[in-house]
Amino acid sequence: MSDTTIAASDVPVPPLEGGVEEEREYVGLLYSRLDELRAEKEEQLSRVRGSGAVGTMQNVSERDAFATMYEDRLAQLNAVDDRLVFGRLDLDSGECRYIGRIGLTDQHQQRLMLDWRAPEAGVFYQATAFERQGVRRRRHLLLKRRDVQGVEDEVLDADLLDEDTENHGDGALLAALKARRTGQMGDIVATIQAEQDRIIRADLPGVMVVQGGPGTGKTAVALHRAAYLLYSHRERLKSAGVLIVGPNSTFMSYIDRVLPSLGETGVVMSSLSELYPGVRGIEEQDPNVDEIKGRLDWTQIIADAVAHRQRTIAEPRDVVIDGIRVSVTPAIINRGRERARATGKPYNEARSTFVKVVVKDIAEKLEKIVEKRSEGNEADRSYLVEDVRQSRQVRTLLNMCWMPRTPQNLLEDLFSRPQYLADVAPQLTRQERDLLAREKGTPFTISDVALLDEAAELLGDLDETAGREEARQKAAREKDLENAQKAVENATPQLAEMGIEGFLDAESVAAMNDESGPSLSASERAQVDRTWTYGHVVVDEAQELSPMQWHVLMRRCPLKSFTVVGDIAQGSSPSAAHSWASAMEPFVGERMRVEELTVNYRTPRNIVDLAEGIARANGLEITSLRTVRDGDYEPIVEQVDAEQLLSAARDAVGAEQKRIGEGLVAAIVPEPLVGQVRDQLAELHGDRVGRGAGSLSQDVVVLSAEEAKGLEFDAVVLVEPADLLEEAHGKIGSLYVALTRPTHALHVVASKPLPAGF
Numbered sequence: 001m002s003d004t005t006i007a008a009s010d011v012p013v014p015p016l017e018g019g020v021e022e023e024r025e026y027v028g029l030l031y032s033r034l035d036e037l038r039a040e041k042e043e044q045l046s047r048v049r050g051s052g053a054v055g056t057m058q059n060v061s062e063r064d065a066f067a068t069m070y071e072d073r074l075a076q077l078n079a080v081d082d083r084l085v086f087g088r089l090d091l092d093s094g095e096c097r098y099i100g101r102i103g104l105t106d107q108h109q110q111r112l113m114l115d116w117r118a119p120e121a122g123v124f125y126q127a128t129a130f131e132r133q134g135v136r137r138r139r140h141l142l143l144k145r146r147d148v149q150g151v152e153d154e155v156l157d158a159d160l161l162d163e164d165t166e167n168h169g170d171g172a173l174l175a176a177l178k179a180r181r182t183g184q185m186g187d188i189v190a191t192i193q194a195e196q197d198r199i200i201r202a203d204l205p206g207v208m209v210v211q212g213g214p215g216t217g218k219t220a221v222a223l224h225r226a227a228y229l230l231y232s233h234r235e236r237l238k239s240a241g242v243l244i245v246g247p248n249s250t251f252m253s254y255i256d257r258v259l260p261s262l263g264e265t266g267v268v269m270s271s272l273s274e275l276y277p278g279v280r281g282i283e284e285q286d287p288n289v290d291e292i293k294g295r296l297d298w299t300q301i302i303a304d305a306v307a308h309r310q311r312t313i314a315e316p317r318d319v320v321i322d323g324i325r326v327s328v329t330p331a332i333i334n335r336g337r338e339r340a341r342a343t344g345k346p347y348n349e350a351r352s353t354f355v356k357v358v359v360k361d362i363a364e365k366l367e368k369i370v371e372k373r374s375e376g377n378e379a380d381r382s383y384l385v386e387d388v389r390q391s392r393q394v395r396t397l398l399n400m401c402w403m404p405r406t407p408q409n410l411l412e413d414l415f416s417r418p419q420y421l422a423d424v425a426p427q428l429t430r431q432e433r434d435l436l437a438r439e440k441g442t443p444f445t446i447s448d449v450a451l452l453d454e455a456a457e458l459l460g461d462l463d464e465t466a467g468r469e470e471a472r473q474k475a476a477r478e479k480d481l482e483n484a485q486k487a488v489e490n491a492t493p494q495l496a497e498m499g500i501e502g503f504l505d506a507e508s509v510a511a512m513n514d515e516s517g518p519s520l521s522a523s524e525r526a527q528v529d530r531t532w533t534y535g536h537v538v539v540d541e542a543q544e545l546s547p548m549q550w551h552v553l554m555r556r557c558p559l560k561s562f563t564v565v566g567d568i569a570q571g572s573s574p575s576a577a578h579s580w581a582s583a584m585e586p587f588v589g590e591r592m593r594v595e596e597l598t599v600n601y602r603t604p605r606n607i608v609d610l611a612e613g614i615a616r617a618n619g620l621e622i623t624s625l626r627t628v629r630d631g632d633y634e635p636i637v638e639q640v641d642a643e644q645l646l647s648a649a650r651d652a653v654g655a656e657q658k659r660i661g662e663g664l665v666a667a668i669v670p671e672p673l674v675g676q677v678r679d680q681l682a683e684l685h686g687d688r689v690g691r692g693a694g695s696l697s698q699d700v701v702v703l704s705a706e707e708a709k710g711l712e713f714d715a716v717v718l719v720e721p722a723d724l725l726e727e728a729h730g731k732i733g734s735l736y737v738a739l740t741r742p743t744h745a746l747h748v749v750a751s752k753p754l755p756a757g758f
């Protein structure tokens with residue numbers, strides 16, 4: 001290990017009355033320590049890598065264990081560089097604690113900075129003037145990259161108020177909220193509010209539902225909670241993993257930098273369309289179809305569809321094997337079916353029992369015939385079983401009675417063969433079944449994803465050898481784990497010495513040693529494995545999930561440890577929940593807690609007032625939100641002639657750019673106008689205009705209301721609200737979402753009569 005030079009005593013903690021200069025010095029020390037650790041890890045990593053793959057299994061495991069640890073730690077040290085430290089607490093006891101993205105100690109294990117998730121850091125977020133919790137002063141350190149640009153003090157101890165209070169400014173929270181948006185969500189670690197902190201630090205077990213209106217920080221809280229749980233339950237969650245589910249891929253890319261900036265990388269993020277490995281569901285065009293496919297009835301329909309594919313024969317059937325005619329009776333088939341069903345295994349796996357039993361019975365019959373013909377000659381006739389199995393006629397008969405099936409072809413059959421659907425889905429009306437009809441080969445939709453998953457669960461593995469291979473791999477993995485465990489045990493004292501804990505676990509070391517292919521981390525393996533069960537699941541925009549989607553997600557976490565965030569009022573999908581109790585009860589009974597967030601951090605008062613007025617005028621039940629800012633720009637509502645709509649939308653974008661100075665402007669427009677508005681804007685802004693998913697880094701972006709869900713922009717130009725409402729089939733939730741996306745300005749352009757409340 002290289003010599004470390006940074007000691008806490010090198011730069012004493014700045015005195016209470018110190019300002020930016022003194023803090024700069026201390027922050028400089030923290031960065032020096034970070035650099036030192038980084039250099040150390042780089043050196044250790046190259047040393048370990050250079051040592052070659054020699055020695056016993058355990059030596060190799062040990063070496064890999066260290067390499068994994070150094071790589072993980074290096075990635076983490078790199079990710080937290082920007083605004084490493086953001087807080088300082090001065091306590092009644094005279095103690096001073098610096099709070100940052102990770103914990104840091106000097107070479108003598110003297111603490112330099114606390115991880116924000118450590119229990120002792122909690123008071124940074126929770127202390128108030130009424131309940132000081134021993135805090136005299138909370139200081140926010142405002143950094144730009146590595147440089148301290150300012151400090152903000154909140155003095156909680158009245159005795160201190162007489163002293164120097166010059167460090168009061170706009171407030172760290174306000175500064176964060178006013179900052180221009182980049183198209184990517186940032187972390188809120190420096191300014192988490194007390195009501196949010198309570199949710200973030202809540203216990204792991206059980207289902208926690210976080211209800212909150214627009215902009216109350218639900219997404220931010222859900223992500224910080226994932227980071228918190230990974231820190232405080234690392235042992236358990238690192239191997240089982242955490243799954244974060246969001247509504248669509250635009251949203252997933254919007255949030256995907258938050259966890260890395262908090263030093264966490266091993267989380268699986270998936271939109272609802274990608275939950276079934278190998279399929280990416282496209283949008284469902286007809287909301288009625290979406291609603292039908294979201295019903296829990298499908299667990300029964302699919303179970304019946306699966307069972308329906310097992311048939312028997314009414315009459316004996318002759319098959320010819322090795323030139324000999326054998327009669328296969330209904331009794332033989334029925335016996336096979338019963339034996340297979342009795343295994344209780346999924347369809348495809350039970351089928352191998354069916355095949356085995358029927359083949360054996362036919363072979364016995366065949367043997368008797370052969371015996372008769374050879375008049376008691378006692379030759380070995382075990383080959384007959386193989387002959388029966390290979391017989392084309394037997395295979396056809398077996399397939400006719402019990403066809404091997406994939407989830408994909410089961411679903412395709414259901415939707416392309418009206419009679420099949422009618423037979424297994426009496427729950428659906430004729431009209432509903434007609435709506436589902438589609439040709440084979442049509443791409444799967446988002447609502448099909450849950451149905452595919454259900455079918456996969458009931459069908460089981462198609463490959464008869466898969467089970468055996470799985471068992472072999474499992475045994476090999478258990479052996480690897482044992483070796484890895486030993487390696488980790490040997491490494492632990494050295495880790496502790498370096499002030500690093502919990503960065504290494506036997507699972508990830510074993511994964512590195514996995515010879516079956518490129519080494520995959522737990523999260524990478526989880527992503528491709530439909531049957532993976534997670535330690536915790538976070539669901540965002542959860543009000544939109546259909547009962548079938550919940551059913552499938554519950555399977556991903558049998559321990560039912562969930563953080564579910566959403567807003568009932570924002571529901572726009574046909575299956576959207578009317579209450580959390582009705583949405584969740586079928587799956588978790590009464591075992592859920594509902595927490596509420598009540599402050600809108602995103603949108604200023606004047607825009608919230610407008611949005612809430614419109615929501616109420618259209619019959620939406622909402623709780624009024626408190627806001628943090630009044631708003632510097634009055635909302636604009638402009639009525640134009642129909643033929644001027646596009647040019648007015650274009651001009652409104654220009655006007656908003658001018659009005660807010662700089663920042664991201666979004667045009668939220670009815671689906672059919674997206675292309676035209678984009679073309680209009682491209683004339684003015686060229687390739688700085690983005691369209692939909694993946695284009696949020698542009699200056700201007702054109703989106704449908706659906707795509708804008710969960711996102712935010714400095715200014716929003718909302719085009720033709722009447723059409724937005726109609727497109728959502730009169731559900732006001734969708735328009736309410738669009739109206740609450742701006743952080744600064746709102747500009748509405750309409751040619752049709754405005755919906756009530758404008």
Ligand SMILES: Nc1ncnc2c1ncn2[C@@H]1O[C@H](COP(=O)(O)OP(=O)(O)OP(=O)(O)O)[C@@H](O)[C@H]1O
Pocket residue numbers: 173176177186187188191192193196212213214215216217218219220221567570601602709710711712740
């Ligand atoms: N404590 C905080 N400090 C700084 N910014 C915050 C804080 N809480 C929320 N924000 C900011 O407020 C904005 C809204 O947060 P977020 O997107 O998490 O809200 P939401 O409740 O998920 O919104 P919606 O339901 O409307 O999509 C984000 O820019 C977020 O960073």
